[in-house]
Amino acid sequence: MAPAPRPSTRPKRARRGSGGLTLGDVARLAGVSPITVSRALNDPDRVSPGTLARVQEAVARTGYVPNRVAGGLASNHSRLVAVIIPSLASPMFLATLQALSEALAAEGYQVMIGESGYDGTREDALLDAIIGRRPDGIVLTGVMHSTEGRRRLLAAGIPVVETWDLTPTPIDMLVGFSHEQAGAGAARYLHQCGVREPAMISADDHRAGLRRKGFAEAAKAMGRGKVPVRLVHAPTTIGEGRRALASLLDRHPEIDAVYCSSDVLALGALIEAKARGLAVPGRVRIVGFGDLDFAADTDPPLTTLRVDGTAIGRQAARFLVDRIAGRPEGPRIVDLGVTLVPRASA
Amino acid sequence: MAPAPRPSTRPKRARRGSGGLTLGDVARLAGVSPITVSRALNDPDRVSPGTLARVQEAVARTGYVPNRVAGGLASNHSRLVAVIIPSLASPMFLATLQALSEALAAEGYQVMIGESGYDGTREDALLDAIIGRRPDGIVLTGVMHSTEGRRRLLAAGIPVVETWDLTPTPIDMLVGFSHEQAGAGAARYLHQCGVREPAMISADDHRAGLRRKGFAEAAKAMGRGKVPVRLVHAPTTIGEGRRALASLLDRHPEIDAVYCSSDVLALGALIEAKARGLAVPGRVRIVGFGDLDFAADTDPPLTTLRVDGTAIGRQAARFLVDRIAGRPEGPRIVDLGVTLVPRASA
């Protein structure tokens, strides 16, 4: 209970509190001080077995749930990690998110997700909302941030991990891969398959743009002309993949391969090719990006660029947990690369 | 700044603070008291224009970001709403989540997402983690909660909205629809199409089970025998849809329709049917559930049960915002129903 007010400083009118159970209530029931209850919950090795049992019994009897808001203020540790991804609608980031969430949950952290969208205008407002929560770490997707956003992140003093891209000058820590090299890898693979007229179906966001650039430059280096591109709005859908292939074929009936900037687009292209009676890979080869869970189950199974989203998530979590724990750090930039998974579609 | 300690109670060693900017720093720069800065940020109508301008200038100059942790403790309002969905891997809840997030963001709330999984064992631990953050509202998926979970929710005194199901006895508020009626609707539709040997491909979670039950009972009522069912693990994938149809056809080559408990399963079934040279809907009709964004773009376009996830999300947000604002409430249970969207697959 709050100490009795001294007469000369009696409160005008005491605040009521939220009416809920507090750690002080549990302390009275257990016959210990509030700080012992706090230790029993958060650092039980520092409490004797008998006292620990009494506190646990009191918590069970009262149904007390620790107030993380107050604990976060008092300790300057919120046990929260904020993650910004472009969109929940895209399955691309799912494996990363799940691996990150699981690894952090194992260390007692909760994850808070923010969606920045793909056009770069919402990240700053999202950063303010996130920094306001004083998370113990922030995980970003990509490395393209506004000047103001970058400043706020640096000023906040919160550990930051950038993911899903690569740069030699990260804000803090980074785990990702080169999108340009990924695109180039798809171009080289198709070249090796004997493809003469490649085309691209690509989302219009920045990272897809890097893959597009990589593909086009590698194709050019291998003697190909200007590669026809059909752009679609991110996040991508099966419908857009279908329509994009239809449009490409209308304008360029000679194309014999299509590189798609996501597996979802590739699935749409596959459906459209089949609907038009075009044999895959016989008449047209199709390559995707991401190696999502359905890539092996399409008909034919999809050749695609595999990103190890799970490894990205785990590494990001490891970076944060080590930093927060004050452990010595290894390299702050981890390049996980991309591999091409040949299946039947190309 | 903190008041100077009185000599007789001089602190043993003062806490340092987190080292970041505080509202007190902004107040000094603006030449006002901290509570005026707080009002300028949170209730600007109660501050004169001249003072407001000075505070905003000081905030801009310092880059101050309000500490929501401290504000949440002081005001007992966290500006947070927690949402529990079974899995981010399933696109089923995406529209609901996006609609809810947008509606709440418009009112200054952040959403925190938790994944309960489908087997009912993780919701209680998740509820503790969530209640610890003292959110201003909690949105749940489904109405099947453990006794302990229900108790904790009631004890927490936080407004709760249950979604994606229906019951006459919700914890607090509810917006959803009847899964049994949904399943029955699919059975009736297929009956009207002249289907004689329907089958089901269904996820093994509770709500899919309700739809299964509704379908089976309606089929029986229309003279059908025992409906063959292939169960798959939730969350569902295209691959599982393919394999499930393959398995059903192996055991029951006579089936002429398949009701799938999700559009993802239906897409897999479509791919498998095509791979086997079976005409859809000529040889076998296929019906999905959810009306996801790709349902109109499959080949043929998918007949499916449409759930208005967006309306669910908006209603859930409205419930919470009205409750928190103390506005008079309408009915606490909103049944949005399900409609069947006939397309070419059945």
Add this chain to the structure above:
DNA sequence: GCCGGATATGGTAGCGCTATCATTTCCCGC
């Protein structure tokens, strides 16, 4: 002219937990 209400700003204690130092007890080594 006076009084009361509205507006704008301020002071202080407290929201619930914990960092930090203090105290007590026990045990082991010299």
Add this chain to the structure above:
DNA sequence: GCGGGAAATGATAGCGCTACCATATCCGGC
């Protein structure tokens, strides 16, 4: 037997913001 260190527990102030009440000023109605 004594002293020092470790372990267990406690006291207090503070983390950063705001609920709640206080104060001063201004304006309009009687």
